[in-house]
Amino acid sequence: MELTETYTLPISQQRTWEALNDTEILRASIPGCESIDADGENAYAVVMSASVGPVKARFKGRMLLTDIDAPNAYTIVFEGQGGAAGFGKGNARVTLEPDGDAATKLMYSANAQVGGKLAQIGSRLVDGAARKIAGEFFKRFGAQVGGDGGSATASDDEQSAAVEAAPQNTDSTEAADPGSDGKEPKRKKSWRAWISRF
Known part of the structure; x- marks a missing residue:
């Protein structure tokens, strides 16, 4: 599965970078996220619930930030286990560019693999669910960093x-x-x- 998207956020590049490294903002922005806790240098333990077609599961995983070029880019390497539902793993390259004085263009390219029941339901459903989760993340993330907080x-x-x-x-x-x-x-x-x- 591959995902490539571009979003424009109404805040500066530095503020966007800080928000992308703020666990509270990330926890509030990731759909179904229960917790994100530091787990070593540039590493985080993540617990989240997700539904992909008929499969619903609670995933426990780890997220590692590599190739860090603050405040321009980093790579997220992730893996998660959902018990009987299966597993997911992959990476995403996130790049930030200024878009005028007070906006930032965020681009990401992600590659992921799934196994277990998740792999059996078909790539079309998995891709659709991943795009939906990503879209909801950026909607919530934009509300968080735009000053509206979780109420938005x-x-x-x-x-x-x-x-x-x-x-x-x-x-x-x-x-x-x-x-x-x-x-x-x-x-x-x-x-x-x-x-x-x-």
Whole structure:
């Protein structure tokens, strides 16, 4: 499996580099990550849960940073065991370039191998899951380093849930709110009706 992506982050190269080496930011950004703890020089023990198609597993692994060229690039070498689900291992080269004064272009190229049940479900599902996890990581990472913190991710999830619920709630909400002067958007009304159900 190979993945190559480019992202633009709204912060300086130095700040991006510092964030990529901050275990708290990484833990909050990696989907399903339970912990990242230092495990030697430039090495980390990682515990995370992931779903790949029908296979769900809790992985315990190790991540080692090599070929470090601060604040421009490093290579991540990783391996993880998911018990009966199988294993994953590989490496990713991460490169940073300034994009103007206050933005950074992050590029990565990753190669990975999986075994056990993960290998049996097919490369298409594995690739799709890997791209989804990577995309979610950079969305969360951008929210963390952009100053919104973890709340940005939560509010995004809540908003999408509200949007999904909105079509079913629009009529009942308007009926329940006859005093509205019409200035309040329907989405807000639907959100209130949706949250009041809990």
